[in-house]
Amino acid sequence: MRITPGMSADNAIYNLQQGRTTIDQLQEQLASGYNINRPSDDPLSTRQLLDLQEQIDAGSQYSSNITKTETLLNVSNTALSSMADLMQQVKKISGDMVTGTLDATSTASAITNLTQLKSQLVDMGNTRLGDQYVFGGYSTSQPFDSTGVFSGTTDILKVEVAPNSYVGATVDGAALLRGGKPAATVGSGATAGQGPIDILGSIDALITAIGNKDSAGILDGVKNLKAGADQINVALSDVGGRLVRLDNMKSMITNNQNTLKTVFGDIQNVDYAKAGVLLSQQTTAFNAALSATAKLSQLSLLDYMS
Template structure:
């Protein structure tokens, strides 16, 4: 095969452009820190990265739901704690009111305090989180309790948040009918008990007050049971949040392995490519030297 001057120049230019392309690729990896700048660089790695990013986006959504659920449960636990304190004070007054040595004036003062305790219980029952009533079931925009009557205006709906793959959901709310012991007629037996206790104190009926202590204890046990349930859910959310945090760390590590360049290796390759590029330039400068014209001179 006869080697022509055109072939030498063409081969030189092809090799020159190949070396320049390798140099540019390593310079791009060094400046961006990524080993993939377009899908054609590594189609398999790009597909893997897309799957990982999809998993990370889904994990972020679960994390936000878990954080929101945790806040809701914390608000609920705080409200139940207040309700428990109010019932504890109610019981103290009932025990005092059952003492037959108290005067009618003393009984009246305690009746007035019971009235205020009931008003505070209703306020706790109307606790809101992010503009939504936490004890109203699905009717989060409807005030569940009012001071006009002892009826419950919410429902028994459970609001669930998805906090994991495979339909992993958790109910974050406790309907008010469960907390305030609402019967089939929609009447809160807890609030009715407060009215009965106030009436017994107003009338100075020590025996009636004494009989109501059992009802107070029943309501306290109910609130404690509900609070224990909320606490168990809160603990579960803590575990879910820890797992989601670990998953996010693992996804980040996998994404880094798939996309991030090994800077030490890139710098080494870049230095080698620079040397090859310089050598190709030097070789190109010597093409066609000497030429046939040089021999004819």
């Protein structure tokens, strides 16, 4: 096939355009720091980057969820620890009433102290973080009134910390302090100390028994409140277990995020040394091609005849 001057010119121009495009792309990569600045640069790698970014974004959202859940659970944990301490005092007072004398002074003192301790338990039951009551479910108002009546919901707010994996961020206050909703029956006789325990109701019953110098009622109160203290400790242990799980999830997500970001960076981030060398090579080749094309365009029929 005969190669005409026009074909040679077209081929030279095409090669120059390709060289110019390569140089422009390298310059753009060096300026932006990215290997891929638009989908057309590399459709396959673009799809990989989009998938990786989606996973990274999801991991960031899960990390945010975990942080918020940890904050709520830490507030709950503090409140439960305070409740556990209060219950130790309640147990001591009830125990003293069993083994001591029920004279007027000790009786009045015990009733006063138990009344104050119950009020403190109610205050702890109304613990909140911002607008969220940690023992009130979805309630937007105090779940416990001054007498201990529960008006919140028994729902436990659950937060997604991994795909289809949820952790409870709150504690059921009704189950914790009232033994459920409605409140459990205060045990007596053979049923004393049998869970679930209405802790606040048991304190009220103990106060009544002390006021009436009812030894059997006081003994029932001791059993009920011992079981009530255990009930709070179980909730405390449960919250601790959730915090451990969240900590493990946080570590796993952090490691996964680091891996994903490394892979993303390997695909997207420019290797400046390599790109600089390529740009230098492409520029040299382009200038040489440009010079050769300029000389080729100067040839004429007389050049071939000389």
